[in-house]
Every structure is written in structure tokens, then in C-alpha cells.
Amino acid sequence: MSVLDLGAEVSTIAEAERHLAALRRRASAAAREGVTPPARAAVMNVVVYAKRRVHAERAARVIARLGEQHPSRAIVVFHDGDDQERIVLRCHQAEGTSAQICFEQIVVRSGAATAHQLRSIVIPLLISDLPVFLWWTETPPLLTPLFRAFSTVASRLVVDSADFVRPELTLPALARLVEAGPTFALTDLNWTRLTPWRELLAQFFDVPEWRPYLDRVSGVRIGFAVDMDGRAIHPSQALLLLGWFAARLGWREEEHLAPSEAGGMLFRMRRADGAPIWVRLRPRFVRGVNEGDVTGVRLLADHDRHAEFVVKRLDDGSAHADTDVLMDGASILRRVVFLPKPEVGELLAEELSITRDDPVFESSLAALCSLTGRP
Incomplete structure (x- = not known):
């Protein structure tokens, strides 16, 4: 029954x-x-x-x-x-x-x-x-x-952009709704899925000698999952992560998103100091990962050396990722870490504990909409 x-x-x-x-x-x-x-x-x-x-x-x-x-x-x-x-x-x-x-x-x-x-x-x-x-x-x-x-x-509206029919239209509409000052707080379960990714990426720059690279990012690569047939999947989760980078680091878009690969995106942004950042969102097939979920992130930065900061989910269906820091092409710190794949119930439980606004999410959503050229 x-x-x-x-x-x-x-x-x-x-x-x-x-x-x-x-x-x-x-x-x-x-x-x-x-x-x-x-x-x-x-x-x-x-x-x-x-x-x-x-x-x-x-x-x-x-x-x-x-x-x-x-x-x-x-x-x-x-x-x-x-x-x-x-x-x-x-x-x-x-x-x-x-x-x-x-x-x-x-x-x-x-x-x-x-x-x-x-x-x-x-x-x-x-x-x-x-x-x-x-x-x-x-x-x-x-x-x-x-x-x-x-x-x-x-009091709080809960949505899941992973289930949106046209997220490229609905996410900007939600951003406009938030900007208008509704009586309710807004959250997206797709944003909640990114919490462990954001924590891992932020941990790189807790190391004092690596923190200067955060203001010298020159490239971003974000992978997102597709099925074996390569069907078009809108990378709303990858874009939310990119919106987080842009909002927190003061990046701005210079060119609207352009198609790249099968369902990927390639575009150019500017850092707060005006230097260019090349961004690529790339479709990837990874076992055991839901379509649209982020599969890996690579940040390229130049300070006194060329650095790469990498988080990549393991291709074995497990809840783990490979993290790596490379300096001038040589790995200096590589390890396997826990990267959970929360179910909807876990995501909802986290959100039901919060009644207030989430200004970090709201600013990331606004930055995402600026990047997509849909103010």
C-alpha cells in the first residue's frame, strides 16, 4: 500500500x-x-x-x-x-x-x-x-x-534545483525573488549538497603559506556528472559552487557563458584586481554519482610559484575524494578524504534545523545569475 x-x-x-x-x-x-x-x-x-x-x-x-x-x-x-x-x-x-x-x-x-x-x-x-x-x-x-x-x-522555502525543469530560468527568478525581500527564507537542497565540497576547498587556504594563492586564482575547472549516453545536464550545482567563489572572492563576469564540449561551459571572469580567470565546466561520467553532481574541482593560481589545488571524487562509487596540492607541477600533499553523498532526508534534516536567512547562499545565487547573464 x-x-x-x-x-x-x-x-x-x-x-x-x-x-x-x-x-x-x-x-x-x-x-x-x-x-x-x-x-x-x-x-x-x-x-x-x-x-x-x-x-x-x-x-x-x-x-x-x-x-x-x-x-x-x-x-x-x-x-x-x-x-x-x-x-x-x-x-x-x-x-x-x-x-x-x-x-x-x-x-x-x-x-x-x-x-x-x-x-x-x-x-x-x-x-x-x-x-x-x-x-x-x-x-x-x-x-x-x-x-x-x-x-x-x-517561514522558510525549501527547493531542490536538481529537480528543476529549466534551472537556467528558475535560479535567476529565485534570485530576483530573494532580492525583492520575501517574508520567508530560501534554501536549495542542491546548495546543501555542496557543503562538504566548500569545506574541503576552504581547508586548503587555512594553511598560511597557501592563503596568498586565493587572491591569485587564474583558472577554475569544475566537473559535473552525466550518464554514459552524455545526455544534456544543466550544471546548476557546479554553477552554485562557482557563484560561491565569485561572491566570496569578488570575481565578476566578463563574458557570458558559452557552450563547450557536450554540455560543458567555457567563459572568462575577472578577479577583484582585474586579472582574468578562465573557467571551464566539464561533463564527466563517474560511477555512483547522481547526474548533475559535482565530480571534481581544480583551482589554478600563480603567486611565487604555480599552484594547483584539487579535489576529485573517487571513481569507485565510494564516499571519498582524492585531494592534492601541486607546486610547479609536483604533488606536495596528497591524501584521500571522506566526501559524503547525503540522501535527500539528510539534506532536509540539516535545513529543518535552520529558520534564518542564509546570506552566503543568497550572495552566491546572485553571483551565479550575474555569470549566466540573467540579472
């Missing part, structure tokens, strides 16, 4: 609340014999919007697994093409603790409902005075009444 079909069907908001209360009473009664009764716990509301069943089911499973770490009232809006109008509810008990935690997951399945109708169903189900995380699967329709209906009550 699908996770979306579990629970009892109800027809009104009041009936939904009554059924949730009954589930809590039943769980408490069943736990009275020598077991601590399950506690109703919620520190946030999580609203998921999905148009495809596969995304709705994935989201429901992920949030259920996060119930103990991030107890919430979760509302999964499955807005498919079906003409049914129904609310399905279930109460999930987190396992693995002596004191069971009961958190509530509500599935709102709707086909033809308008934005106003959906809002009138979802908003009354929210627990007041708790933050609202809005996880929009696929591409968010930013300028539509549907998106506004949900985003106006959100």
Missing part, C-alpha cells in the same frame, strides 16, 4: 482534528501497560507540495523518518490530475526511543482544486505559533497564485 493511502479519510477540517485526537488517545491507551505513553510532539509545521506521486511518496517517507529528530505536523499536498477531493490522515510513532513520540502527518490529495481552495484546506491545519517549512518539489511556479497561496505563510 502506498504511504499516501494510509490512514482514515475525512471530509472536513474539524473531522480531521477529531481523528488526530482519537489517534493520540488510542496510542496512549495502548502504551499504559509498563510503557511510557507516546508524547505528542511538534516543533514546526512542514508543508510539502507535489504534483507527481513519486515526489509525494518520497516526501512522506522522508518526513516520517525525520519525525524523532524534527517532530512536526507534516502536511503533504498531492495536487495531481485526479478529480478526487479528499483528506487522508495518519499518526506515525517514531521508533528507537523508550518514550515514543507521536507526530502527525496529513495527506491532502487534490486534483482540480484552485489555489484558494487548497489554501483554505491547508492553513487551518497548521499549528499556530510554530514555524512553517514549505518544501516545494520540482520547479516552483513563482509568479502564480498557487505559489503565493502557500509561500505567504512560509
